[in-house]
Amino acid sequence: MADDFYVLLGISRNASADEIKKAYRRLARELHPDTNPDPAAEERFKEISMAYEVLSDPQRRQQYDTYGDPRDRMQGGGSPFDSGMGFGDIFDAFFSQMGGQGPGARRRGPVAGSDVEVVMDLDLGEAAFGAQRDLSVRIPVSCPECEGTGAASGSAPSTCSDCGGVGEVRRIRQSLLGQMVTSAPCGRCGGFGSVIASPCSQCRGDGRVTQERTLTVDVPQGVENGTTLRLSDHGAAGPRGGPRGSLYVHLRVADDARFERSGDDLHTTVHVAVSQAALGASIEVKTLEGPLTVRVDPGSQSGLVTKIKGQGVPHLHGRGRGDLYVHLLVDTPTQLSEEQMVLLAQLAEVRGEAIDPPEEHHGLLSKIRSALS
Secondary structure (H helix, E strand, O other): OOOOHHHHHOOOOOOOHHHHHHHHHHHHHHHOOOOOOOHHHHHHHHHHHHHHHHHOOHHHHHHHHHHOOHHHHOOOOOOHHHHOOOHHHHHHHHHHHHOOOOOOOOOOOOOOOOOEEEEEEEOHHHHHHOEEEEEEEEEEEEOOOOOOOOEOOOOOOEEOOOOOOOOEEEEEEEEOOEEEEEEEEOOOOOOOOEEOOOEOOOOOOOOEEEEEEEEEEEEOOOOOOOOEEEEOOOOOOOHHHOOOOOEEEEEEEOOEOOEEEEOOEEEEEEEEEHHHHHHOEEEEEEEOOEEEEEEEOOOOOOOOEEEEOOOOOEOOOOOOEOOEEEEEEEEOOOOOOHHHHHHHHHHHHHHOOOOOOOHHHOHHHHHHHHHHO
16 A cells, blocks of 8 residues: 555645645655665655645645545556656546546537638617628538438438447556546547438538528627627537537727717817807707707817717616717818908907018008008
Protein backbone atom coordinates (compact mmCIF):
# COMPACT_ATOMS: atom_id res chain seq x y z
CA MET A 1 0.00 0.00 0.00
CA ALA A 2 1.35 3.43 -0.93
CA ASP A 3 2.34 5.79 1.85
CA ASP A 4 -0.20 8.44 2.79
CA PHE A 5 0.65 11.75 1.11
CA TYR A 6 0.19 13.70 4.32
CA VAL A 7 2.53 11.31 6.15
CA LEU A 8 5.09 11.62 3.35
CA LEU A 9 5.20 15.40 3.77
CA GLY A 10 4.93 15.26 7.55
CA ILE A 11 1.85 17.47 7.76
CA SER A 12 -1.65 17.19 9.18
CA ARG A 13 -4.67 16.51 6.99
CA ASN A 14 -5.97 20.03 7.53
CA ALA A 15 -2.65 21.68 6.62
CA SER A 16 -2.88 24.97 4.71
CA ALA A 17 -1.48 25.49 1.23
CA ASP A 18 1.42 27.47 2.70
CA GLU A 19 2.24 24.65 5.15
CA ILE A 20 2.20 22.12 2.31
CA LYS A 21 4.60 24.23 0.26
CA LYS A 22 7.01 24.75 3.17
CA ALA A 23 7.05 21.05 4.02
CA TYR A 24 7.80 20.08 0.42
CA ARG A 25 10.60 22.64 0.04
CA ARG A 26 12.25 21.44 3.24
CA LEU A 27 12.18 17.79 2.17
CA ALA A 28 13.16 18.58 -1.43
CA ARG A 29 16.36 20.30 -0.28
CA GLU A 30 17.19 17.22 1.80
CA LEU A 31 16.34 14.50 -0.77
CA HIS A 32 17.04 16.05 -4.18
CA PRO A 33 19.48 13.85 -6.22
CA ASP A 34 21.77 16.84 -6.78
CA THR A 35 22.42 17.08 -3.05
CA ASN A 36 21.80 13.50 -1.91
CA PRO A 37 23.31 10.72 -4.11
CA ASP A 38 21.63 7.92 -2.12
CA PRO A 39 19.30 5.93 -4.49
CA ALA A 40 16.81 5.57 -1.65
CA ALA A 41 16.71 9.36 -1.32
CA GLU A 42 15.94 9.68 -5.03
CA GLU A 43 12.95 7.33 -4.70
CA ARG A 44 11.80 9.24 -1.66
CA PHE A 45 12.13 12.50 -3.61
CA LYS A 46 9.80 11.11 -6.29
CA GLU A 47 7.28 10.18 -3.60
CA ILE A 48 7.21 13.62 -1.97
CA SER A 49 7.04 15.31 -5.39
CA MET A 50 4.04 13.15 -6.22
CA ALA A 51 2.41 14.02 -2.91
CA TYR A 52 3.04 17.74 -3.37
CA GLU A 53 1.64 17.71 -6.93
CA VAL A 54 -1.65 16.32 -5.67
CA LEU A 55 -2.04 18.17 -2.36
CA SER A 56 -1.07 21.57 -3.80
CA ASP A 57 -3.98 21.34 -6.28
CA PRO A 58 -7.30 21.91 -4.43
CA GLN A 59 -9.32 19.74 -6.82
CA ARG A 60 -6.89 16.82 -6.77
CA ARG A 61 -6.53 17.12 -3.03
CA GLN A 62 -10.29 16.81 -2.63
CA GLN A 63 -10.32 13.74 -4.90
CA TYR A 64 -7.45 12.22 -2.92
CA ASP A 65 -9.19 12.89 0.40
CA THR A 66 -12.37 11.28 -0.95
CA TYR A 67 -11.06 8.28 -2.87
CA GLY A 68 -7.54 7.78 -1.60
CA ASP A 69 -4.42 6.97 -3.62
CA PRO A 70 -5.25 5.51 -7.09
CA ARG A 71 -2.01 3.49 -6.99
CA ASP A 72 -3.63 1.26 -4.39
CA ARG A 73 -6.17 0.26 -7.09
CA MET A 74 -3.68 -0.49 -9.86
CA GLN A 75 -3.46 -4.00 -11.20
CA GLY A 76 0.15 -5.07 -11.17
CA GLY A 77 3.20 -3.38 -9.74
CA GLY A 78 5.56 -0.74 -10.98
CA SER A 79 6.02 2.93 -10.45
CA PRO A 80 3.88 5.42 -12.37
CA PHE A 81 7.08 7.21 -13.37
CA ASP A 82 8.20 4.09 -15.26
CA SER A 83 5.27 4.27 -17.66
CA GLY A 84 6.22 7.52 -19.31
CA MET A 85 3.06 9.13 -17.96
CA GLY A 86 3.09 11.94 -15.42
CA PHE A 87 1.40 11.24 -12.13
CA GLY A 88 -1.13 13.96 -12.87
CA ASP A 89 -2.19 12.11 -16.02
CA ILE A 90 -2.61 8.85 -14.12
CA PHE A 91 -4.45 10.56 -11.27
CA ASP A 92 -6.87 12.28 -13.67
CA ALA A 93 -7.38 9.13 -15.71
CA PHE A 94 -8.31 7.18 -12.59
CA PHE A 95 -10.79 9.70 -11.28
CA SER A 96 -12.36 10.27 -14.70
CA GLN A 97 -13.51 6.65 -14.54
CA MET A 98 -14.63 7.12 -10.95
CA GLY A 99 -16.80 9.97 -12.26
CA GLY A 100 -18.75 7.69 -14.59
CA GLN A 101 -16.79 7.95 -17.84
CA GLY A 102 -16.19 4.22 -17.91
CA PRO A 103 -16.46 1.78 -20.79
CA GLY A 104 -20.26 1.67 -20.95
CA ALA A 105 -21.51 2.26 -24.47
CA ARG A 106 -23.02 5.69 -25.17
CA ARG A 107 -24.97 6.21 -28.35
CA ARG A 108 -23.94 9.33 -30.24
CA GLY A 109 -26.74 11.72 -31.10
CA PRO A 110 -27.37 13.15 -34.56
CA VAL A 111 -24.84 15.73 -35.72
CA ALA A 112 -26.13 19.29 -35.53
CA GLY A 113 -25.85 21.62 -38.49
CA SER A 114 -23.42 24.49 -38.52
CA ASP A 115 -24.22 28.03 -37.44
CA VAL A 116 -24.72 30.66 -40.15
CA GLU A 117 -23.80 34.35 -39.99
CA VAL A 118 -25.35 37.12 -42.09
CA VAL A 119 -25.34 40.92 -42.07
CA MET A 120 -28.52 43.03 -42.12
CA ASP A 121 -28.48 46.76 -42.92
CA LEU A 122 -30.82 49.11 -41.05
CA ASP A 123 -31.45 52.83 -40.99
CA LEU A 124 -31.54 54.74 -37.73
CA GLY A 125 -35.34 54.74 -37.55
CA GLU A 126 -35.51 50.95 -37.88
CA ALA A 127 -32.82 50.52 -35.24
CA ALA A 128 -34.59 52.93 -32.90
CA PHE A 129 -38.17 51.71 -33.15
CA GLY A 130 -37.64 48.14 -34.31
CA ALA A 131 -38.72 46.55 -37.55
CA GLN A 132 -39.75 43.37 -39.27
CA ARG A 133 -37.39 42.63 -42.13
CA ASP A 134 -37.36 39.81 -44.64
CA LEU A 135 -33.98 38.15 -44.91
CA SER A 136 -32.90 35.79 -47.69
CA VAL A 137 -30.15 33.32 -46.89
CA ARG A 138 -28.76 30.37 -48.83
CA ILE A 139 -28.25 27.45 -46.44
CA PRO A 140 -28.38 23.64 -46.29
CA VAL A 141 -31.94 22.44 -45.56
CA SER A 142 -33.45 19.00 -45.07
CA CYS A 143 -33.70 17.14 -48.37
CA PRO A 144 -37.34 17.06 -49.47
CA GLU A 145 -36.80 13.89 -51.52
CA CYS A 146 -35.65 11.64 -48.65
CA GLU A 147 -36.94 13.79 -45.77
CA GLY A 148 -33.43 14.08 -44.38
CA THR A 149 -32.65 10.38 -44.05
CA GLY A 150 -30.16 10.35 -46.91
CA ALA A 151 -31.58 7.05 -48.21
CA ALA A 152 -33.25 6.55 -51.57
CA SER A 153 -37.01 6.18 -51.76
CA GLY A 154 -38.11 2.73 -50.59
CA SER A 155 -34.94 2.12 -48.57
CA ALA A 156 -33.66 3.08 -45.16
CA PRO A 157 -30.30 3.38 -43.38
CA SER A 158 -29.09 0.18 -41.76
CA THR A 159 -27.28 -0.26 -38.46
CA CYS A 160 -23.51 -0.10 -38.79
CA SER A 161 -21.99 -3.53 -38.24
CA ASP A 162 -18.68 -2.14 -36.96
CA CYS A 163 -20.05 -0.11 -34.06
CA GLY A 164 -23.46 -1.74 -33.64
CA GLY A 165 -25.24 1.56 -34.11
CA VAL A 166 -23.38 3.33 -31.33
CA GLY A 167 -21.36 5.54 -33.65
CA GLU A 168 -18.20 4.95 -31.63
CA VAL A 169 -15.53 2.29 -31.64
CA ARG A 170 -14.04 1.53 -28.23
CA ARG A 171 -10.60 0.08 -27.67
CA ILE A 172 -9.33 -1.52 -24.47
CA ARG A 173 -5.67 -1.42 -23.52
CA GLN A 174 -3.75 -2.42 -20.44
CA SER A 175 -2.23 0.35 -18.34
CA LEU A 176 -0.92 0.91 -14.85
CA LEU A 177 -4.49 1.41 -13.75
CA GLY A 178 -5.68 -1.83 -15.30
CA GLN A 179 -7.90 -1.73 -18.37
CA MET A 180 -8.18 1.71 -19.99
CA VAL A 181 -10.97 2.30 -22.52
CA THR A 182 -10.71 4.86 -25.30
CA SER A 183 -13.35 5.72 -27.88
CA ALA A 184 -13.34 7.34 -31.32
CA PRO A 185 -15.94 7.93 -34.05
CA CYS A 186 -16.59 4.84 -36.10
CA GLY A 187 -14.62 4.94 -39.35
CA ARG A 188 -17.21 2.98 -41.34
CA CYS A 189 -20.29 5.06 -40.59
CA GLY A 190 -18.54 8.32 -39.71
CA GLY A 191 -20.08 8.36 -36.24
CA PHE A 192 -23.72 8.23 -37.41
CA GLY A 193 -24.30 4.65 -36.26
CA SER A 194 -25.88 3.72 -39.56
CA VAL A 195 -24.82 3.20 -43.17
CA ILE A 196 -26.73 3.90 -46.38
CA ALA A 197 -26.63 1.23 -49.08
CA SER A 198 -28.80 3.20 -51.56
CA PRO A 199 -28.14 6.94 -51.20
CA CYS A 200 -30.77 9.50 -52.19
CA SER A 201 -30.11 10.75 -55.73
CA GLN A 202 -30.90 14.35 -54.82
CA CYS A 203 -28.73 14.80 -51.73
CA ARG A 204 -26.33 11.86 -52.38
CA GLY A 205 -26.83 10.43 -48.92
CA ASP A 206 -26.18 13.65 -46.97
CA GLY A 207 -29.82 14.28 -46.14
CA ARG A 208 -29.42 17.96 -47.06
CA VAL A 209 -29.63 20.20 -50.09
CA THR A 210 -28.69 23.87 -50.35
CA GLN A 211 -31.56 26.26 -51.01
CA GLU A 212 -32.35 29.93 -50.60
CA ARG A 213 -34.80 30.54 -47.80
CA THR A 214 -36.55 33.78 -46.81
CA LEU A 215 -37.46 34.40 -43.19
CA THR A 216 -38.86 37.35 -41.29
CA VAL A 217 -36.55 38.80 -38.65
CA ASP A 218 -38.04 40.79 -35.77
CA VAL A 219 -35.58 43.55 -34.94
CA PRO A 220 -36.22 44.85 -31.41
CA GLN A 221 -36.27 48.57 -30.69
CA GLY A 222 -33.11 50.26 -29.48
CA VAL A 223 -30.52 48.07 -31.21
CA GLU A 224 -27.14 49.58 -32.04
CA ASN A 225 -24.65 49.14 -34.83
CA GLY A 226 -22.87 45.82 -34.23
CA THR A 227 -25.73 44.20 -32.30
CA THR A 228 -26.06 40.48 -33.05
CA LEU A 229 -29.37 38.62 -33.01
CA ARG A 230 -29.28 34.84 -32.46
CA LEU A 231 -32.08 32.85 -34.07
CA SER A 232 -31.98 29.30 -32.74
CA ASP A 233 -32.87 26.47 -35.12
CA HIS A 234 -32.58 28.75 -38.18
CA GLY A 235 -29.06 27.79 -39.26
CA ALA A 236 -27.88 24.96 -41.47
CA ALA A 237 -29.69 21.63 -41.18
CA GLY A 238 -27.63 18.78 -39.73
CA PRO A 239 -26.68 15.81 -41.94
CA ARG A 240 -29.09 12.86 -42.02
CA GLY A 241 -31.81 14.56 -40.04
CA GLY A 242 -29.57 16.26 -37.49
CA PRO A 243 -30.89 19.40 -35.75
CA ARG A 244 -30.36 22.79 -37.30
CA GLY A 245 -27.73 25.21 -36.08
CA SER A 246 -28.32 28.85 -35.21
CA LEU A 247 -28.52 31.89 -37.44
CA TYR A 248 -26.55 34.91 -36.24
CA VAL A 249 -27.75 38.21 -37.72
CA HIS A 250 -25.19 41.00 -37.35
CA LEU A 251 -26.92 44.39 -37.55
CA ARG A 252 -25.25 47.26 -39.39
CA VAL A 253 -26.91 50.62 -38.75
CA ALA A 254 -26.27 53.28 -41.39
CA ASP A 255 -25.16 56.78 -40.41
CA ASP A 256 -27.89 59.43 -40.37
CA ALA A 257 -27.05 62.91 -41.67
CA ARG A 258 -29.45 64.47 -39.17
CA PHE A 259 -28.19 62.92 -35.97
CA GLU A 260 -25.15 61.61 -34.16
CA ARG A 261 -25.97 58.77 -31.79
CA SER A 262 -24.35 58.30 -28.40
CA GLY A 263 -25.85 55.28 -26.68
CA ASP A 264 -29.57 56.02 -26.61
CA ASP A 265 -29.07 59.80 -26.84
CA LEU A 266 -29.10 61.75 -30.10
CA HIS A 267 -27.27 64.95 -30.99
CA THR A 268 -28.26 67.36 -33.75
CA THR A 269 -27.01 70.78 -34.89
CA VAL A 270 -29.42 73.61 -35.73
CA HIS A 271 -28.32 76.74 -37.60
CA VAL A 272 -29.85 80.11 -36.67
CA ALA A 273 -29.27 83.63 -37.95
CA VAL A 274 -27.58 86.32 -35.90
CA SER A 275 -30.83 88.23 -35.60
CA GLN A 276 -32.68 85.12 -34.35
CA ALA A 277 -30.01 84.40 -31.76
CA ALA A 278 -29.95 88.02 -30.63
CA LEU A 279 -33.70 88.70 -30.53
CA GLY A 280 -35.08 85.20 -29.92
CA ALA A 281 -37.09 82.98 -32.23
CA SER A 282 -39.06 79.80 -32.59
CA ILE A 283 -37.21 77.29 -34.76
CA GLU A 284 -38.00 73.88 -36.17
CA VAL A 285 -35.90 70.94 -34.97
CA LYS A 286 -35.90 67.52 -36.65
CA THR A 287 -36.59 64.48 -34.46
CA LEU A 288 -36.94 60.79 -35.25
CA GLU A 289 -40.72 61.24 -35.33
CA GLY A 290 -40.93 64.50 -37.25
CA PRO A 291 -40.30 68.23 -36.74
CA LEU A 292 -40.60 69.84 -33.33
CA THR A 293 -40.76 73.57 -32.50
CA VAL A 294 -38.11 74.77 -30.06
CA ARG A 295 -37.75 78.23 -28.54
CA VAL A 296 -34.44 80.12 -28.90
CA ASP A 297 -34.08 82.66 -26.11
CA PRO A 298 -32.84 86.19 -26.87
CA GLY A 299 -29.07 86.48 -26.61
CA SER A 300 -28.40 82.78 -27.25
CA GLN A 301 -24.79 82.06 -28.10
CA SER A 302 -23.33 79.73 -30.67
CA GLY A 303 -22.58 76.36 -29.05
CA LEU A 304 -25.53 76.49 -26.67
CA VAL A 305 -26.91 72.98 -26.05
CA THR A 306 -30.58 72.38 -25.27
CA LYS A 307 -31.81 68.99 -24.03
CA ILE A 308 -35.19 67.70 -25.15
CA LYS A 309 -36.12 64.80 -22.88
CA GLY A 310 -37.50 61.60 -24.33
CA GLN A 311 -36.76 62.34 -27.98
CA GLY A 312 -33.82 59.96 -28.31
CA VAL A 313 -33.70 56.23 -29.02
CA PRO A 314 -35.96 53.85 -27.04
CA HIS A 315 -34.08 51.70 -24.55
CA LEU A 316 -33.37 48.17 -25.73
CA HIS A 317 -34.00 46.65 -22.30
CA GLY A 318 -36.68 48.41 -20.30
CA ARG A 319 -38.95 51.36 -20.73
CA GLY A 320 -38.18 54.93 -21.63
CA ARG A 321 -36.03 56.66 -24.21
CA GLY A 322 -32.85 58.63 -24.44
CA ASP A 323 -32.74 62.39 -24.95
CA LEU A 324 -32.19 64.69 -27.92
CA TYR A 325 -29.46 67.32 -27.55
CA VAL A 326 -29.81 70.36 -29.82
CA HIS A 327 -26.55 72.18 -30.51
CA LEU A 328 -27.05 75.80 -31.58
CA LEU A 329 -24.82 77.22 -34.33
CA VAL A 330 -25.15 80.95 -35.05
CA ASP A 331 -24.37 81.71 -38.69
CA THR A 332 -22.49 84.88 -39.65
CA PRO A 333 -24.30 86.43 -42.64
CA THR A 334 -22.48 86.58 -45.97
CA GLN A 335 -23.25 88.02 -49.42
CA LEU A 336 -24.89 91.10 -47.87
CA SER A 337 -26.66 93.71 -49.95
CA GLU A 338 -25.65 97.36 -49.64
CA GLU A 339 -28.75 98.08 -47.57
CA GLN A 340 -27.95 95.22 -45.18
CA MET A 341 -24.35 96.37 -44.80
CA VAL A 342 -25.53 99.88 -43.98
CA LEU A 343 -27.92 98.57 -41.36
CA LEU A 344 -25.22 96.45 -39.75
CA ALA A 345 -22.80 99.35 -39.81
CA GLN A 346 -25.42 101.54 -38.14
CA LEU A 347 -25.89 98.89 -35.45
CA ALA A 348 -22.13 98.76 -34.88
CA GLU A 349 -21.98 102.55 -34.68
CA VAL A 350 -24.80 102.63 -32.14
CA ARG A 351 -23.17 99.90 -30.06
CA GLY A 352 -19.78 101.58 -30.23
CA GLU A 353 -18.19 98.64 -32.05
CA ALA A 354 -15.25 99.51 -34.26
CA ILE A 355 -15.52 98.30 -37.83
CA ASP A 356 -13.05 98.50 -40.72
CA PRO A 357 -14.76 97.59 -43.98
CA PRO A 358 -12.63 96.96 -47.09
CA GLU A 359 -11.74 99.93 -49.33
CA GLU A 360 -14.52 99.22 -51.82
CA HIS A 361 -17.02 99.75 -49.01
CA HIS A 362 -15.53 102.97 -47.61
CA GLY A 363 -18.21 104.92 -49.46
CA LEU A 364 -20.71 103.35 -47.11
CA LEU A 365 -19.28 105.26 -44.18
CA SER A 366 -20.57 108.53 -45.55
CA LYS A 367 -24.01 107.01 -46.01
CA ILE A 368 -23.91 105.72 -42.44
CA ARG A 369 -22.93 109.12 -41.08
CA SER A 370 -25.71 110.74 -43.10
CA ALA A 371 -28.23 108.24 -41.76
CA LEU A 372 -27.15 108.87 -38.19
CA SER A 373 -27.05 112.71 -38.44
